[in-house]
Amino acid sequence: MANSPSARKRIRQTERRTAVNKARRSRIRTFIRKVEEAIAGGDQSAALEALRAAQPEIMRGVTKGVFHKNTAARKISRLARRVKMMAAGAADAQA
Structure with missing residues (x-):
């Protein structure tokens, strides 16, 4: 366990940064999940908006x-490619 005051301070700082980064990572995953759900649902316009x-x-x-x-x-890149493939799939279905 940390004994010096500076080491204790670093522990406190790390805990704060970890909490902030965890929240950011969770927020980003939510945005990615919305794109993936729109792709799975087959709605290209919604997928494009979610990607943007x-x-x-x-x-x-x-x-x-x-x-x-x-x-x-x-x-x-991978999300954009999947959204783009939806357009190609829709064009194939209409042709």
Whole structure:
């Protein structure tokens, strides 16, 4: 256990940062889940809107240090590809 005052302070700071980061991570996961639910529901316009709302939120996680920038880019890329594939699937169904 930490004995010095500076070590105790670092523990308090870490607990606060952990709580903030956990809340941010949870918020980002909620935005991602909304996109995935819209994709699963087959509603392309809703998926596109959810993706547009999720992108800045995911990138905000990068600036706040919750995610690495490559992780965020990968998540956005994969979601965008899935939304785009919905458009291709809808076009195939109409043709």
